Amino acid sequence: MIRRAVLVVLGLVWMYPTYLLLVNAARPAASYDPATAWAPSGDFALFANFAAALDKADLGSSLASTALYSVVSPLLGVVIGAMAGYTIVVLRLRHGFWWFLLIFGGTVFPSQMLLVPLFVGYSDAGLYDTRAGMLLVYTAVNVPLAAFVLRNFYSGVAFSIFEAARMDGASTFRIFWRVYLPISTSALAAVFILEFTFIWNDLLFGLTLTTTESVRPVMTALAGLMTDVYAGTPVPVGLAAGLMCSLPTVLLFLATQRLFARGLSLGSV
Amino acid sequence: MRRSAPILGRFRYGYVAPAALLVAGLLYAPFVWTAYLSLTRYDGLAPPEWAGLANFGKLFDDPALLTSLRNTLLWVVGTMVLPVGLGLLVAVLSHDIKGGAWYRVPFMLPYALSGAGLALVWSPILSHGGIANALLGVDTAFLQDAPVNTLAMLLVWTWQQLGVNTLLFVVGLQSIPKEPIEAARLDGASGWRLFRHITWPLMRPLTAVVVGLALVASLKTFDIVWVMTQGGPGRNSETLAVTMYKETFVASDYGYGSAVAVMLTVVTGLASYLYLKRQVAS
Numbered sequence: 155m156i157r158r159a160v161l162v163v164l165g166l167v168w169m170y171p172t173y174l175l176l177v178n179a180a181r182p183a184a185s186y187d188p189a190t191a192w193a194p195s196g197d198f199a200l201f202a203n204f205a206a207a208l209d210k211a212d213l214g215s216s217l218a219s220t221a222l223y224s225v226v227s228p229l230l231g232v233v234i235g236a237m238a239g240y241t242i243v244v245l246r247l248r249h250g251f252w253w254f255l256l257i258f259g260g261t262v263f264p265s266q267m268l269l270v271p272l273f274v275g276y277s278d279a280g281l282y283d284t285r286a287g288m289l290l291v292y293t294a295v296n297v298p299l300a301a302f303v304l305r306n307f308y309s310g311v312a313f314s315i316f317e318a319a320r321m322d323g324a325s326t327f328r329i330f331w332r333v334y335l336p337i338s339t340s341a342l343a344a345v346f347i348l349e350f351t352f353i354w355n356d357l358l359f360g361l362t363l364t365t366t367e368s369v370r371p372v373m374t375a376l377a378g379l380m381t382d383v384y385a386g387t388p389v390p391v392g393l394a395a396g397l398m399c400s401l402p403t404v405l406l407f408l409a410t411q412r413l414f415a416r417g418l419s420l421g422s423v
Numbered sequence: 424m425r426r427s428a429p430i431l432g433r434f435r436y437g438y439v440a441p442a443a444l445l446v447a448g449l450l451y452a453p454f455v456w457t458a459y460l461s462l463t464r465y466d467g468l469a470p471p472e473w474a475g476l477a478n479f480g481k482l483f484d485d486p487a488l489l490t491s492l493r494n495t496l497l498w499v500v501g502t503m504v505l506p507v508g509l510g511l512l513v514a515v516l517s518h519d520i521k522g523g524a525w526y527r528v529p530f531m532l533p534y535a536l537s538g539a540g541l542a543l544v545w546s547p548i549l550s551h552g553g554i555a556n557a558l559l560g561v562d563t564a565f566l567q568d569a570p571v572n573t574l575a576m577l578l579v580w581t582w583q584q585l586g587v588n589t590l591l592f593v594v595g596l597q598s599i600p601k602e603p604i605e606a607a608r609l610d611g612a613s614g615w616r617l618f619r620h621i622t623w624p625l626m627r628p629l630t631a632v633v634v635g636l637a638l639v640a641s642l643k644t645f646d647i648v649w650v651m652t653q654g655g656p657g658r659n660s661e662t663l664a665v666t667m668y669k670e671t672f673v674a675s676d677y678g679y680g681s682a683v684a685v686m687l688t689v690v691t692g693l694a695s696y697l698y699l700k701r702q703v704a705s
Contacts (some may be wrong), residue, residue: 157516157517157520158526161513161516161517161526162499162526163530164513165526165528165529165530168529168532168533168585169529169532170531171533171582172529172532172544172679174548174554175544176646178554180457188547188552188553188554188556188557190558191554192554192558200527235442237438237439237442238438238439238441239442240438240440241435241438241439247435247436247439253439253443255448255502256443256447257439257446258452259446260446262692263450263454263688264643264664264684264687264688264691265643266450266643266664266667266668266683266687266688267454267457267458267687267688268453268454268457268458268670269457269667269668269672270460270671270677270680270681271452271669272452272453273467273672275453290445291444292448292450294445294446294448294449294450295449297446298446298450302604326435327438330438337533354584354589355537355538355539355646356626356693357539357645357646357649358645358646358652358668361649361672362668373538373539373540373646374539375538376539376540376543376650377542377543377581377646377649377650380539380542380543380546380650381545386493389547392543392544392546392547393543393544393547395543396536396539396540396541396543396544397536397540397639399537399540400434400535400537401534401539403537407534423489
């Protein structure tokens with residue numbers, strides 16, 4: 155009984171900011187006042203605030219860019235990583251463990267160690283502030299985890315599968331594409347979800363490597379909005395913007411809670 | 424696994440090449456380059472000029488860096504106590520009661536907001552003259568004075584991160600073997616004693632993962648601070664990651680910024696090493 159009571163009280167404390175957020179994001183922009191922010195407003199203006207956020211901060215193009223980055227880069231990263239894992243484990247690449255160490259070692263650096271050279275190098279190579287440049291860096295960041303998870307996964311797959319396919323005369327690539335990739339869907343999906351969320355939420359690379367609104371990822375655009383919260387963007391519009399840009403990850407997360415938790419613990423081993 | 428002869432696919436190296444090239448070109452090369460730049464004077468325009476250890480000398484008598492280190496430490500300790508500690512509490516309280524998942528919903532909702540979204544949403548609450556001031560009837564400027572501003576951001580962080588830590592702990596609690604717990608119950612153990620002597624040791628491997636993750640993440644705290652205070656006012660809420668960004672891209676001191684990045688890497692590496700060593704030892 156005490157346990158339930160503690161949980162309920164803590165839960166209510168946690169819900170209150172959520173409540174404040176929702177109530178004020180749905181408030182007509184002009185009627186916001188900190189002193190009465192706790193009370194729901196009679197008018198429901200959530201969608202008007204969404205529209206204002208899209209319009210005012212030009213979040214639409216940022217959302218489109220981010221959608222592109224966070225779908226394409228993890229897809230590429232997962233396939234490239236899986237291919238490396240397959241080659242190392244199934245094709246028994248010579249010195250495979252060292253290749254694996256080389257690829258997986260890429261995760262240990264804090265992003266801060268990459269920023270200056272990426273910024274300078276991208277400027278020289280004409281990749282600064284381009285969608286191609288963002289796709290490239292996000293894909294690279296995804297590869298080590300994908301290689302790690304898929305290498306482990308393929309180690310547990312019976313080798314006879316490969317031999318059987320080989321007997322049928324399939325090429326090594328065909329076996330990868332038609333046999334190994336399909337059987338590892340759950341592992342691929344766990345990595346994909348994790349990476350999708352990481353890229354969707356990325357602020358740092360966007361801040362460093364982009365400047366125009368059409369290339370800039372959405373979290374970076376949101377961060378830019380912050381200075382304006384005081385300089386004229388009404389609070390309800392800012393809150394609506396925060397909500398709107400978080401929706402895709404929320405939906406993905408709610409749909410795949412278990413898989414997501416699994417992915418998280420996969421990424422940490 | 425038995426090792427046998429490599430299989431001679433025509434494109435064997437072709438299959439690892441994309442992964443190896445991406446990692447080498449976009450992760451390793453920049454890493455090495457930053458390490459080199461930390462030993463130079465560099466403004467991003469003129470070519471880097473060798474400076475030996477000058478940047479690192481500057482690190483040690485830069486008062487802003489000291490503040491930054493102190494705040495980072497606060498983030499690390501605070502993260503262990505609040506999101507991780509409270510997360511464990513909620514998981515333990517809710518994992519084996521009926522409808523436990525429903526009790527956890529309030530904690531899961533905030534996880535939906537990301538760093539920038541989270542900060543955006545909390546700014547009107549914590550800003551001076553904002554909702555918190557109005558509700559609590561106090562005039563504290565939560566984001567002004569150190570260390571209050573860092574603590575306030577830590578609470579925001581806790582509000583968001585509690586749920587995911589809880590979820591990880593719950594998954595762990597549900598996967599530990601039931602028999603030892605049943606046996607201890609039959610022997611009359613319950614409540615705190617049951618947890619302390621039976622459950623806690625069993626969930627040790629999982630705790631190690633959650634704490635390790637939180638440790639590394641908290642050392643690299645950037646998003647929430649950058650969006651809520653930009654490390655200010657002045658420089659009093661900066662963390663190492665924020666200092667690195669500001670020195671590099673605001674002050675255009677690429678050499679010094681790189682030195683801060685190297686320091687962050689060393690601190691993170693050292694902390695992870697010591698932590699792993701302790702985990703393995705015990």
